[in-house]
Amino acid sequence: MNRDDCLALDAADPLKAFRDEFVLPEGVVYLVGNSLGALPRRTSERVRRAVEQEWGRELVGGWNSAGWYAQPLTTGDRLAPLIGVGPGSVVVGNTTSIAVYQAVAAALRLNPSRNVVVADVTNFPTDNYVLEGLGCEIRDISEGLHDDVAVVLLSEVNYRTGERYDVAEMTARVQAAGALMVWDLCHSVGALEIDVSAADFALGCTYKYLNGGPGAPAFLYVNPRHHEAAENVLSGWYAHAEPFAFEPRFRPADGIRRFTVSTPHVLSFAALEASLDVWERVDLAQVRAKSVQLTSLFVDLVGDALELASPREPERRGSQVSFFHRDGYPVMRALIDRGVHGDFRAPDILRFGFAPLYIRHVDVYDAAQTLLEVLDKELWRDEKYAQRLAVT
Amino acid sequence: MNRDDCLALDAADPLKAFRDEFVLPEGVVYLVGNSLGALPRRTSERVRRAVEQEWGRELVGGWNSAGWYAQPLTTGDRLAPLIGVGPGSVVVGNTTSIAVYQAVAAALRLNPSRNVVVADVTNFPTDNYVLEGLGCEIRDISEGLHDDVAVVLLSEVNYRTGERYDVAEMTARVQAAGALMVWDLCHSVGALEIDVSAADFALGCTYKYLNGGPGAPAFLYVNPRHHEAAENVLSGWYAHAEPFAFEPRFRPADGIRRFTVSTPHVLSFAALEASLDVWERVDLAQVRAKSVQLTSLFVDLVGDALELASPREPERRGSQVSFFHRDGYPVMRALIDRGVHGDFRAPDILRFGFAPLYIRHVDVYDAAQTLLEVLDKELWRDEKYAQRLAVT
Known part of the structure; x- marks a missing residue:
C-alpha cells in the first residue's frame, strides 16, 4: 500500500x-478525535445563535421558545439511534462521571439483595473512582461473576488499548448471572455500530467521536423496562413529575425524564446539537x-x-x-x-x-x-x- | 416621586x-434578571473565541493552552469575592442541584452522630428534592434546631417572596446547635453583599444576577476548615490527587479541588468568564x-x-x-x-x-x-x- x-x-x-x-x-x-473531536463548521453559527438570539433577544422566554427546557430529552432522542436504542430512553446532560453515579446507584437499588459492583481495573479511572463514592464493594472483572454481583460496569472500548468487548455476549452473560449491565460508551459512540438495547443502563460523553465540543454534556440510557422502578438519586427538580408545580415533596416523572437532574447547560447543548445535525446524515x-x-x-x-x-x-x-x-x-x-x-x-x-x-x-x-x-x-x-x- | x-x-x-x-x-x-440575567455585550465574542480559536484551532491542546483544565478552580477564585470568601475555597461546575447533593452529603459525613437535615419548605424545591435523594430525614426549619440536627440547608433569599435570612445570625445559631450550615445563594449572589465565610458550605447558580447565561455552571464553597476531612461523594477523576496518573484507586486532592467532579462544560464556562469580566469592576x-x-x-x-x-x-x-x-x-x-x-x-x-x-x-x-x-x-x-x- x-x-x-x-x-x-x-x-x-x-x-x-x-x-x-x-x-x-x-x-x-x-489523531486525537478519540479525546476531543474536531469542530464542525456549523457549530460556531449555532452557538452564536444560542447566545445572541435565544439568550440575548428571547431572554427568559428562551426556555419555551428556543426549546431549552426540553433539551435533555430532545437531544437524547436525537442521540438514541447512535447507540441502537429507541426514543424516550436517553437523557443528555451533566457529565459521564455523574451519569455513572446515577446509573450504578439506580442499578444497585434494582438489585438490592446483592452488594458487589464488578468493574474493570482498566476502565477509564473516573468510572471506578465514582464507584468508590457510592460506597459499594468493588471487584475486578477478572474475579468472575459470582452470585453476590449486583452490577457490572464496563467500557465497550478500553481508553488505553482500544480493546473492545462484545456487548451482546457480555450483556447476556452478566444478566444470566443475575446482575445488571451498565455500559460506558465514551470510546465507542460515533466510532462503532452500537446496540446497547439489551443492556440495563449505558452512558457516555459526546465530545470525542461525536464532536460535541470540550466538556459537552453526557448521555444516559435507561432501558425502558426499568423506567417505572428505577430511582434517580440525583432527584433534582427536572426529574419531578410536575417541575413547575413547585410541590414540596419529590414525585418522579414517568419515563426517562426521571433521570434528568436540573437546568441544562444550554450553550454547551447548542454545540452538541450542531454536531448531531451532521450525525443524523451518517x-x-x-x-x-x-x-x-x-x-x-x-x-x-x-x-x-x-x-x-x-x-x-x-x-x-x-x-x-x-x-x-x-x-x-x-x-x-x-x-x-x-x-x-x-x-x-x-x-x-x-x-x-x-x-x-x-x-x-x-x-x-x-x-x-x-x-x-x-x-x-x-x-x-x-x-x-x-x-x-x-x-x- | x-x-x-x-x-x-x-x-x-x-x-x-x-x-x-x-x-x-x-x-x-x-424584571426577570432574578431568573435569567441579561446577555453581557462581551459574551458573544468570548464564546466565539472559545469555539473558533480554543476548540477549533487548539483542539485537544486547549486543555492546557486555553486553561480549560483549571476552569473549575480559576473561575471559582474569580467568583469567591462575590460571596465574601477567599481564593482556594470555591469550585465552579455542574448545577446547583448537584452542588446541594455534594454539600449536604459531605456535611452529613462530617456530623455522623446526627441524621436530620433541616430545610425550609419554602426553599426552591430542587434543594428539598435533592435531600430526598440523599435518604436523610428531612425536617422543616419551623420545627426548630434539636440535638439530632446534622445539617441545615437554607436559601439566603427566598425564590418566591424575596425574603432574606440574616446569614451571620443564622449561621451562628445553627453552629451553636451543633449542626453544619449550608447556604443556597442562587437568589442573592450578584444582588447583595454576601459573606458566607463562617458557613460550612455554600452554593448557587450563576445565571441569575450574575448573567452567566442559560444553564451556566454552579458554584460550591467549602469552608477551608473542612478541606481535609470533607468527602466528595461524586468522586470523579478531577477530584483525584493526580488525575493524570490514572491510578486505579481514588485518592482525594488536597484543598478545594477535591470538590470538583469531572470535565467542565467549557463553552458554558466561557460565557460565565465574560460575565465575571464585568463583575470584577463592580x-x-x-x-x-x-x-x-x-x-x-x-x-x-x-x-x-x-x-x-x-x-x-x-x-x-x-x-x-x-x-x-x-x-x-x-x-x-x-x-x-x-x-x-x-x-x-x-x-x-x-x-x-x-x-x-x-x-x-x-x-x-x-x-x-x-x-x-x-x-x-x-x-x-x-x-x-x-x-x-x-x-x-
Missing part, C-alpha cells in the same frame, strides 16, 4: 464529503467499515517498528490504535512537533484515534511515515522533548 | 455605565444600595394596589419584589404584553426582579405605571391572557 493507493481509497470513500464539514488545522494530522455501518480500514492500515504500516498494545484483529478493537513504547512521552512530543497529533497515556502508551468522518487514508499513511521516521532516526531523543507539559 | 425624579436618580447613579455593557431588548423592561455595596432604592421605589409606587408578598423592610429582602394576586397568571401575561417582563409562580405570586447593573429608576417607574394600569383597567381579564403557556 503506497500513498497513491491511499489517495485512491479516499477518492472512493463514501464518507469523504463529511471532511469538509469540519475545521481542521493546516498541516496537522489530528451511516454508522460506513463509519465502522472505514474505521476498520484506517486502523488496520496504520497497524500494517507501522508493522514491527512498535509493539502493538491494541488487539490485532480489527473486530476486537474500537477506532484507536495504541502502541507500547518505554519512552512514549518524548516520542509523542517529537511526532506532534512534526504535525502528527496523537497522545500519550502513562506509563508507556502511544494512542492514535481515527475519526472516520474527517481522517483520510492518506492521513494514516503520512502519520505512519512520520512515526517511522521519528523512530528510525531516534528523533525523540532530542532533549527538548523530555520535559513534561504542566497540567495543573 | 415622579418620572423626572427617577431620571435624575439615574443620572447620578454610580452604576449607570454598566447598563451599556448589556444587550437589552428594545421596548421592554426586563462595587457590591453600590449594587446593594441601588437594589434597595429600586425595590423600595417599586413597593412605594405600587402602594396598596396589590398585597405585598415580600418583606416591607428593605433589609429583610433581596433584590426582588413579589405580590399576591389570585389571578396572577393573566395579570403577568397582560403586563408582558405591554413590555414589562416579570414572572408568575403558582399559585398566586407575581415576581419582579431588579438587577442593579442594568435596571434604572425610570424602568421601575414605567413598570409600576404599567402594572397599575393593568390592574386599574382590569386589562388582564381579556381572555387571551387566560391560557397557560405549555412548558413541557
